[in-house]
Amino acid sequence: MIGLMALPGMNLIYSVMIAILLYFAMKVFVGRRKRQIQRAVGQGICAICGAKITENKCPKCDSDKQEMP
Numbered sequence: 001m002i003g004l005m006a007l008p009g010m011n012l013i014y015s016v017m018i019a020i021l022l023y024f025a026m027k028v029f030v031g032r033r034k035r036q037i038q039r040a041v042g043q044g045i046c047a048i049c050g051a052k053i054t055e056n057k058c059p060k061c062d063s064d065k066q067e068m069p
Helices: 002-006 012-041 059-067
Strands: none
Touching: none
């Protein structure tokens, strides 16, 4: 617990509160970061061009294949 090591002269209750607040702050930060990455990646990334896959198709690669006769 980082809060217990923060300041040696601090009361135990303050140290415990700091540790608990740090724990929940990290949980919130990691949760938001996961959601941000999930929105950015979506269904995945194309291995050929690196574009974001939408509707199980790569917008760049699949459109190139359709245009070629």
